[in-house]
Amino acid sequence: MFTQVPQPLAYAEALLAQFAALSRAANDADLLGCFVRGLAELSGCELTQLYLLDATHTRLSMNAECLDGILQPREAASLPVDYDGDQLLQFSLCQNRVVCLGELSSSLHETGFLPAQAAPWQSLLCVPIVNHQKAVEGLLMCASRRHLDLQGFAPSLGQLGSLVLGQLHLLQRLRRPSHETRPAQTSVPSANGYGLIGKSASMRHTYSMISKVLHSPYTVLLRGETGTGKEVVARAIHDFGPRRSKAFIVQNCAAFPENLLESELFGYRKGAFTGADRDRAGLFDAANGGTLLLDEIGDMPLSLQAKLLRVLQEGEIRPLGSNDTHKIDVRIIAATHRDLSVMVSEGKFREDLYYRLAQFPIELPALRQREGDILDLARHFADKTCAFLQRDPLHWSDAALDHLASYSFPGNVRELKGLVERAVLLCEGSELLAEHFSLRVEIVPAHSSFNLRERLEQVERGLLLDCLRKNDGNQTLSARELGLPRRTLLYRLGRLNINPGEFNA
Numbered sequence: 041m042f043t044q045v046p047q048p049l050a051y052a053e054a055l056l057a058q059f060a061a062l063s064r065a066a067n068d069a070d071l072l073g074c075f076v077r078g079l080a081e082l083s084g085c086e087l088t089q090l091y092l093l094d095a096t097h098t099r100l101s102m103n104a105e106c107l108d109g110i111l112q113p114r115e116a117a118s119l120p121v122d123y124d125g126d127q128l129l130q131f132s133l134c135q136n137r138v139v140c141l142g143e144l145s146s147s148l149h150e151t152g153f154l155p156a157q158a159a160p161w162q163s164l165l166c167v168p169i170v171n172h173q174k175a176v177e178g179l180l181m182c183a184s185r186r187h188l189d190l191q192g193f194a195p196s197l198g199q200l201g202s203l204v205l206g207q208l209h210l211l212q213r214l215r216r217p218s219h220e221t222r223p224a225q226t227s228v229p230s231a232n233g234y235g236l237i238g239k240s241a242s243m244r245h246t247y248s249m250i251s252k253v254l255h256s257p258y259t260v261l262l263r264g265e266t267g268t269g270k271e272v273v274a275r276a277i278h279d280f281g282p283r284r285s286k287a288f289i290v291q292n293c294a295a296f297p298e299n300l301l302e303s304e305l306f307g308y309r310k311g312a313f314t315g316a317d318r319d320r321a322g323l324f325d326a327a328n329g330g331t332l333l334l335d336e337i338g339d340m341p342l343s344l345q346a347k348l349l350r351v352l353q354e355g356e357i358r359p360l361g362s363n364d365t366h367k368i369d370v371r372i373i374a375a376t377h378r379d380l381s382v383m384v385s386e387g388k389f390r391e392d393l394y395y396r397l398a399q400f401p402i403e404l405p406a407l408r409q410r411e412g413d414i415l416d417l418a419r420h421f422a423d424k425t426c427a428f429l430q431r432d433p434l435h436w437s438d439a440a441l442d443h444l445a446s447y448s449f450p451g452n453v454r455e456l457k458g459l460v461e462r463a464v465l466l467c468e469g470s471e472l473l474a475e476h477f478s479l480r481v482e483i484v485p486a487h488s489s490f491n492l493r494e495r496l497e498q499v500e501r502g503l504l505l506d507c508l509r510k511n512d513g514n515q516t517l518s519a520r521e522l523g524l525p526r527r528t529l530l531y532r533l534g535r536l537n538i539n540p541g542e543f544n545a
Contacts, residue, residue: 044192054082055196062203068211072104073111075180075204080106082200083165083193085182087154090204091123092169092178093133093255100133100179107155126153129179132166134282136176138198139166140191144183154183165190169201175256176282177205234276236269237420238413242405246273249402254281259352261337261397262375264404266510267454270375271333273404278331283371286330289323294339302344303360312361324357324368331371337397338378338389345390352396372397377510378521407449407456417453418444421460422472434467439474447479450509501536504529513540 045051058078065071072090079088090104100123105112123129128149132139141147145160154161163184168176180201182190234250236243253260254277262270271290278288296304303312307322323332334340340348351357352372358365374397383389407414419436426433440463449455463476503522511517518540519529533540 044189045196051082051196055200058082058200059203062200062207065207065211068208071204071207071211073106075200076104076106077109077111078200079180079182079197080109082197083182083184083190084188085163085165085184085190087161087181087183089153089181090178090201091129091133091181093176100129102153103178123153126150128164128166129153129181132168133176133179134284136168136170136282138168138191138194139164140194142187142189153181157185159185162186163188163190165193165197167194167198167201169198169205171202171205173256177255234280236272236276237417238410239416240405240410240413242409242411243413246402246404249400250277250280253277253400253402256400257371258399259371259397260373260399261380261401262373262404263380263401264377265406265452266377266512267452268377268404268406269453270377270404271335273402274331274333274373274375277373278371281331281371283330287327288331288333289327290333290335291323292335294336298341298344301340302347305344306347306357306359308360309362312359316361319359322357322359324351324370327370328368329370331373333373333375335375336377337374338376338380338383342388342390345393349390349393349396352393407452414444414449414456415441417456418460421457422464425461425464429464432470434464435471437471437473440472440477443474443477443479450506451512452510455509497536500532501538504533504536504538508538508540515540 058074058081061074061078062071065074076088076090079090080086086108088106089102091100092103093100102123128139128151131137141149141164142162144151144162144164151161151164154164161183163186165182167180169178169180171177178201180197182193182197184190234247236247250273260274260277262273264270274290275288278284291301291304293301295301303320303322305322305324307320307325308316310316310319334348351368351370355369356365356367380389380394380398384391384394407417418441422436423433444456444459451458459477459479462478463472466476467473504518507518507521508515511521515529515533516526519526522529524532
């Protein structure tokens with residue numbers, strides 16, 4: 041660690057002294073001030089800064105600064121609310137990579153976060169600070185007016201920064217009285233948080249859950265009914281997280297038979313099987329450094345589940361036909377509309393894989409649980425469709441809005457999107473009307489002359505219709521969800537004169 045710094049022994053002694061000084065800090069201000077002063081002494085730089093992410097891990101702010109040996113007062117009014125526009129800082133933060141520049145004045149990099157000086161800044165070092173869970177929580181920055189080689193300081197200063205993070209969290213816990221519960225987080229992402237649409241309480245909870253896992257390496261399991269937007273949420277986690285500059289790849293585990301799915305995921309070597317005339321990289325390699333969404337993970341064959349478990353545990357893969365393994369760095373997001381815990385109890389899903397996938401589950405709400413979001417989503421889909429068709433935006437009649445608001449949408453957001461797009465195509469004027477929407481609303485007679493058998497048939501019919509709509513007419517999935525043999529389901533559909541083909545997506 042010290043081979044690339046001048047006078048390694050003296051530097052190591054100075055570093056130990058800084059560790060000891062930081063461990064004695066009695067409050068946040070002393071700790072952060074001691075840290076940035078120590079950075080200046082160790083690196084020999086005239087300017088040192090500390091940036092930390094906020095509680096939601098979405099906003100980067102400067103928390104301490106030392107210039108020419110003097111701590112600079114932090115006046116909130118004179119500092120940016122967020123350093124999102126500073127590309128050097130964001131690159132180091134999001135990519136978890138050290139940035140070291142020795143010719144800063146002649147480079148094209150934006151350095152608006154550095155204070156204006158008569159003499160230009162020449163050297164810069166930016167080091168991500170990670171917590172004990174290896175998640176990035178901030179950055180330390182050193183800059184000098186001289187041409188310095190600062191690369192050798194990065195490992196030790198990064199370790200020093202990790203100590204500061206731990207001490208900062210400890211001081212915050214000690215300040216909190218033992219009887220006091222942790223206050224609820226009142227600041228939530230915006231109504232359109234992470235590019236998602238919705239202001240309902242259930243969606244605000246979803247935004248909060250996304251913010252807690254956005255910058256961490258944990259595997260995410262997205263659960264929810266068909267059509268709730270699991271792929272959209274997975275893409276939001278990727279696009280707003282530290283891997284956003286890398287690939288986002290989606291694989292539906294139900295779309296391929298077992299042997300093809302394995303070769304798709306892991307790749308293969310030439311000669312691995314008949315027709316393998318060349319090496320082919322799999323999706324794990326294609327997503328290296330980025331995110332791989334495994335959709336419908338509940339449909340993955342048991343034999344492949346064991347191989348996926350090894351990928352999650354060891355971070356390495358072995359392509360088909362190869363004797364060698366190699367490391368990969370991929371964030372796995374799994375999604376399913378099925379209850380994996382029930383599948384575990386039935387022996388259809390590996391228990392060890394289930395607990396590994398469910399490190400951080402996020403339950404996506406059904407559209408009927410998102411009070412007030414239906415109309416916002418409908419307007420959004422209508423505007424997008426009009427833009428795609430290159431026609432003027434349409435107005436909404438009150439009857440059309442009331443018509444949508446009163447419907448339960450068993451197909452969730454996907455069903456709403458299809459209905460709105462169809463309505464825009466049907467609309468020949470400038471206003472969307474109720475008759476443009478073909479909603480399957482079951483009318484319940486007001487009289488109560490039905491006998492018990494007729495009433496039971498009506499309830500059964502409603503359950504079967506809802507289940508078929510939710511599963512896009514898939515009889516196998518519907519039978520499994522209803523707990524019926526497929527043959528029994530077909531018999532009941534025929535008896536009630538229900539055609540499953542009407543619900544195919």
